[in-house]
Amino acid sequence: MSKTYYDPADLRKFGNITEWNEELGNKFFEYYGKVFEEGALSAREKSLIALAVAHTEQCPYCIDAYTKDGLERGITKGEMMEAIHVGAAIKSGATLVHGVQMMNKVNKLDL
């Protein structure tokens, strides 16, 4: 048995999820592929969004996948880091904006 929860080699086995439910697995991958096609947003822009979300989701497989995807698309290190900061800003903003709820509660309860 693997001694860690995450094994980088498992990423290439992602497609195997269809083996235990072919219909849903295939539907998912079809949908997934469609999402990342060129559309109103370019495939390059989508790759950067995916990279940022991969970090906020803290998914190591997705981080590996979309870092490589970015390199393949000629996306620079600077662009990748800026994208991650966007994710980080939303994450921290989402934490901090709840501070208003805390303040409301304090103001209600406190004399």
Added chain:
Amino acid sequence: MLKKTLKARNSELANIKRQLKFLSNGIFANGNLPTFADKINETDQFPLVPKTLEILQLNLGYMCNQVCSHCHVDAGPDRKEIMTKETMLQCLEVIKKTKAHTLDLTGGAPEMNPNFRWFVEEAAKIGIKDFIVRSNLTIIRANKKYYDLPQFFKKHNVHLISSLPHYTKGKTDKQRGKGVFNKSIEALQSLNDVGYGIKDSSFRLDLVYNPSGAFLPGNQMALENDFKKALLDDFGISFHNLFTITNLPISRFLDYLIATDNYEDYMYELVNAYNPEAVKNVMCTNTISVSWDGWLYDCDFNQMLNLKVDSKVQHISEYNEELLNNRKIIISQHCYGCTAGAGSSCQGVVT
């Protein structure tokens, strides 16, 4: 980092047999991945055989002013293998009678061959349809004696294909060496100045992009658009087309893959991206590659692996197109590099 050729480093991989052995062992020997022969056999494409010959590619020598980290030729300033005038004369005879419509000169830096200009002049007289020189760009700015190359190329209506791994300095210099980006930009500007690469100009200037690491090239058209916009906005540079080329796991790139523990992942990626449609148009089916010493190969990569054509005719001195076209193409696991995704060749994607 000062880069050196595998030869100068006395690397184990400078022994080409070791490279071939490495490519057939491990994940391919234990059955984790199918060999290339098995893979193309799935679609009845084994054995791979030539179609009509279209391109004659001549390697004028392994000497180069650069030592790029991915170089499959293991070219560099220390390499002394240079095509002699005698071999060039044999090549000229072949160019006169070949049915190929394209002549493609490569290296190393072909311009460093002392007889380069004489050979270009002679070959141009024969009047082949598409006469390509693969120039690394920096050679044009490397020494005063090369400064007039843009005019020389123009005079002989040479089609230039030049490498530029990225439109930013950092990525380019990391792969090709410090200072390469700035010199490449100067060279591209000097080529634009004489009319190369300008929209609708007949003086063709195409760029080659190959990934600066253990990953595959992205979409050729998307990258071409990004390159065009960035080079024009930042440096006022124009060019015609961008060819994306996949790095094949041989020579210095193989050494890099092994040293950085990327080899297996890279091979898995190539095999996963295998595209049987690309097999139909791989360049070995329409090209003959000639080495600096006149030996014949199915492609430039087989040349570097010392896999001579499987034919009675193996040398330019005994060249016979008909006999050569009856051969079977020699393949190994490195061939997955030409069939991944949209495919890859010296002219970019093949699908």
